Amino acid sequence: MIILFISFMTLIPFLGFSPYIMRIMILSGIYIILALSLNLLTGFTGIVCLGHAAFYGIGAYTSALLAIHFDLSFVFTAIAGGVVAAFFGLLLGLPTLRLNGTYLSMVTLGFCEIVRLVGLNWMSLTRGPMGLTGIPFPKILGWVIDRDAEYFYLVLILIIMTWVILNNLIQSRAGIALIAIREDEVAAEAMGINILKYKVLAFAISAFFAGIAGSFYAHYASFINPQSFTFDESIQILSMVILGGMGSNLGVALGAIVLVSVPEMLRGLQEYRMLIYGAVLVIMMLTRPQGILGNPKALKIPRNN
Amino acid sequence: MAILKLTDVHISYGNIKAVKGINLEINKGEIVTLIGSNGAGKTTTMNTITGLLKPFKGKIEFKGRDITGKNTSEIVKLGISLAPEGRQVFPRMTVIENLELGGYTRTKSQIIETLGEVFDLFPRLRERKYQEAGTLSGGEQQMLAIGRAMMARPELLLLDEPSMGLAPIIVELVLKAIKKINKLGTTILLVEQNARMALMTADRGYLLETGKIVMAANADILLHSDKIIKAYLGENKED
Amino acid sequence: TSAPKQGKDEEIKIAVVGPMTGDSAQYGQSFKRATELMASKVNEAGGVNGSPIKLEIVDDKNDAKEATNVAQKLVSDEKIVGVIGHFSSTASLAAAPIYQRAQLVELSPTSSHPEFTKQGTYMFRNVNTQAIEGPILADFAVNDLKKKKIAVIYVNDDWGITAKDNFIEAAEELGATITAEEAFIGGQTRDFAPTITKIKGTNPDLIFLAAMYSETGMIAQQLEQLNYDVDLLGTSSLNNDQLIKLAGAAVDGLYLTNNYFPGNPDEKVQEFIEDYKEAYGVEPDQFAAVAYDSLGMMIEALKTSGPDRVKLRDSLVDIKDYNGVTGKTTFNENRDVMKDMIIMQIKEGKFTLYR
Amino acid sequence: MLFQQLINGLTLGSTYALTAVGYSMVFGILGLVNFSHGSVYTVGAFLTLIFFTALKFNFFVSFLLSIILTGLLGILIDRISLYPLRKRNAPKVTSLISTIGVSIFLQNLIMITWGSETKKFPLVINRGSINLFGANISTLQIMIFSMCIVLMVSLNIMIQKTRVGKAMRATAQNSKAAMLMGININAIIMITFFMGSSLASVAGTMVGMYYQTIDPYIGYMAGLKAFAAAVLGGIGVLPGAIVGGLSIGVIEAIAAGYLNAGYRDAIAFAVLVLMLIVKPSGLLGKQASKKV
Amino acid sequence: MHKLQIQGLTKRFGGLTAVNNIDLHMDDNEIIGLIGPNGAGKTTLFNMITGMYIPTSGKLFYQGQDITGIKPYKITDIGIARTFQNIRLFLMMTVLENVLIGLHTRTNTNLFDAITKNKRYRNEEKTSHKRAIEILEMVGLKERKDEYSKNLSYGEQRKLEIARAMASNPGILLLDEPAAGMNDNETAELTRFIKTLKNFGLTVLLIEHDMRLVMNICERIYVFDHGSKIAEGSPKEIQKNQQVIEAYLGKGA
């Protein structure tokens, strides 16, 4: 089944889609990685992160700067992007020792704004609002990726990697520990779970994959500026997770595809486009509050609260 | 005359059928108890009477009026009050604020009067007037939940396991209080795990098993029924 | 490359891209209105060599990522022979590689970022770069107004930064001192009181504003609220009646450069203003004017090239002294324009010619 | 100059505070962050402007109409985008996305109906100003600031002392138990939305007057800052919203005046993050007592 | 050396002394009762033993090791597990998953094992699963293993809490009113169950208001009132203690 699916995916570039459609698919791919990584944090650990775009941006800038200045291979710059993002994830995870709920969400939002504004103002490093241009094509072992099909395969590989790693992680005892933390921190701690350790871990891993997505994006778009990593972007990613169904990897992947495609499909509506998009978002939430593939049982009343 | 009447009431959680067509009647001035093992549907029934859950079939009448599907706030205003399972106090409000909210549908002076009665019944609550309810001990919270339900001076008082978590000496007190307020005119529906105690307090009883009423009789008849002795009282004969 | 076969009356598609939604939507609207006006004019007159012009108005929300999506979509549509857009340099820059690869002209009416036209051979612009406008402004401030102590408030985007850098460089060369250099974030900062208070502390003779009209209006009003009276100088981007409507007396006395002047008695200009007002009920602004001319030039070029992407580029390069509502325009070897500039001043609620 | 900057900061902060109160109220009752609040604020400002300039009503009539209509809009938003979710016990984050949808919708609706260009907001209050210790303080600044204080005090009394206020708090803490007390929680939620949204209209109008301009995007940053202010003060605690708003305003003014204007928001957010780490339940928020 | 030793333990909340200078000890394989009126400080003592509250003063020793002020998750690791008076299950997790969480401290595959799903990981998976099912069987919830725990009735939830606590294979099990919400028959069953725990070698500290349960299985009983220890002894002694009768048992007992 899975093999069938993957082999179908490998065929896609041969089906003669227009470059535009290919571009949408590749972009969806980036958002799938972002949504999967955020799902670990929001869907499983229950931390509503309003700053995921910051990790995405940190990964993008790290990778782009390394590639521009040192002409390094994509394998290296992508991992570096992931690692630097993970480092910031770790930092952001530390306050969770004391902070919870909306207060924590606020800190993630603040972090996102700080990162964007630093990106906007630190001219010597980031070239501020002018952004980084001329980011080289990704190079892997001397192979230069510069065609849509190649980008498509690269993002596909990244998705599969992210998927497998996150999926295995979630099924492991660490994964159940995260869910337990989401459900009841006090009880989780009484079960011997080191809350801080797991939350920091969730932040770092989540940020790592967001960073990887960022570095792919940077090389793919060949131009980045702080505008691409705003709070709105964080919200967009969060919407994908919630729309897709928190805690369901397949769901959030679908959520990503839907939320990348819908605005594209509405493009013809010009100024009505965002109006309709807003309405679509509300309607989607109302029709499936648990998300496309979320568990409907998740909506029943908890007995004791 | 029946003050409360349930006719063929069915209640489900999604596709789990918790209550499967029960008929139940409580007359004015009675103490009626509903007993049954874990998961029999007692709490479900209580919550449905107060409108927290909606039955998918059947009819609930209070004082001859159909209240099926009405909002909880309306039902409460008609004179039904519930001390719920799991206490459900307002954790970040003080004890006295919790009690005042119990009398939400009444006037200030009425509240003050009943407040005194509740405090007399549970002196511990008077001591802890200004403590946040969330920091009370389990038993203290239970006292608060019972006291809060009494504050409404309802015509029909529903108590879901009021003795849970209370010290034996307080349990005795609560049972006495139940009898007393009953004498003063309040009809009571009591759910209790301790069947012996419940049946000794009540006039009549219903036995609920997996969502169905399997026995209904006067309390002393139930107290001596073989089935009940075996399933609910058994064991403890020895002491 | 051979042009796709096309009959006489088959329409020629040109895309107009700009922010139709988002916080710069008003500029996109100007693009849309002006180009539609031009297109209907041309079509009424029989089109280009008999083929009507068909505009495809596209929204990029002034966002780099959206811009690349749009570009990709446009290059895939073979019917489209040229693109007017995008609005900001950021969007234009982001999209440039895609147009270049597909050999589709990207003529931006407004992108003044120096790097923009260096992205490839298909990028054109119809606005003076700040490298040209900055020194003109600096010269005016120092030599004409005789202001030696100048404070700068600039919008923290690519345009604002190049504008203030070019201005400051030229001004300092002419012997002026810059007392303060304060940034704000476009579409986000609305409160300028702290910045103004700070600038007031440095006691400049003049404040140079590298800002769009909406923020300039706010700055002027807040200056007034704080009872601070100082001369203001701005760029051609302020040439918009909205500025006066917004800020009224607060902007009286403000100087600005320009190449489009509604008060220009030139028949062409007056006709444009009339038609625009009739069609949309508002006065055209600077952005409308440059968009109008941009499409005008593209149509001019199409007359000789026919609907072919590559040929269109070549014939655009050759355009000499196009006589539009923003003056005479010629592309230089970098596909940048050099337009003459005038100095205007706002007096009693009107833009007036100062020099 | 420091004094002038403090005044600047306090005025700016007051505008955040007014908006933050609305956030805080809705959060206090429903435990959810209503991201459409920023757009509601914009609608409020536009309604006042439209009634005043296009329909030529008296300013105070316009203001009042805007307050009422915006309040009703709040109720409508709840009914359409939140109530159905509440009824189905959807997770809180779902409501978050739903309100974001509403926000996008409203913002674009404003843009389509009233155009996206910046509009002049008439100055109705006399612009007189006084000079205090070398600082310039306008009547409007004094008015905005006092409005803030008056609202803080009166709202706090309402929440703490009145029956409706108590019902609001009860609903916030345990809605099921609140129903059992005979509280009509739907009515309470409606009142909350009405009040929160009409406060947004007050804030929008005040800010419109202060900056003398409005555009469809004023609500975006204002919304974010107000949310930050509400959280900083201790979300759900009304005086906290005011204190939080004022603090952020002052921090911003100081950052812009003495450090770097480009970083002013970054500094404001950084201070916010640090303060929250030091005091995790906000400045005036009480640490939830953890009884196990 | 006692298995658990408590010396002069005190906890104050503002002006209120919830636990006042308590000495208490437990030895291996004992079942000890802890009773007292509502608000006497019993749950507070549990909270201190498990690290959830930091004692105002006094010391705690587990097998001779000072455990005062240690973080709750480490206490569990060391070997003390508990249930909560206000049930705290992971409501959106299944019955089985709840028990698997209980096994957390007794499993030790790391992230690398999990991501690669290697042999070590798969073996441990299998054993934990088996163990969890065994425990569920013991409390009679095996049939409901795939149910969300929030869908269980009150009594069933109590049982699941005990099962979850037992999963960590604790040296000492702290039970806070396990029989609350159970009827007499179920309580009797619980009594038997706790007795079997003793046979498995467990040490149990039990808070309970159901006197039949307490008197039936506890070897020694401590009685608290207003935070202080007012009595200590065998069930027989306690039942006759006048002070205990007055403060707690009442005449009905």
Ligand SMILES: Nc1ncnc2c1ncn2[C@@H]1O[C@H](COP(=O)(O)OP(=O)(O)OP(=O)(O)O)[C@@H](O)[C@H]1O
């Ligand atoms: N929210 C819910 N979702 C699904 N099933 C539920 C829910 N609440 C209760 N149930 C199921 O309904 C049945 C009846 O539960 P109820 O709580 O009414 O029992 P009870 O008689 O009060 O039991 P106890 O004595 O343990 O309190 C049980 O099988 C329970 O598992």
Ligand SMILES: Nc1ncnc2c1ncn2[C@@H]1O[C@H](COP(=O)(O)OP(=O)(O)OP(=O)(O)O)[C@@H](O)[C@H]1O
């Ligand atoms: N966090 C807290 N803040 C303030 N007071 C507290 C706190 N926790 C407990 N108390 C008080 O300390 C006393 C002891 O509470 P505790 O929960 O230990 O009682 P308990 O003996 O377990 O009673 P019960 O049998 O009713 O459960 C109670 O009076 C309670 O109100």
Ligand SMILES: [Mg+2]
């Ligand atoms: Mg029950």
Ligand SMILES: [Mg+2]
């Ligand atoms: Mg207790």
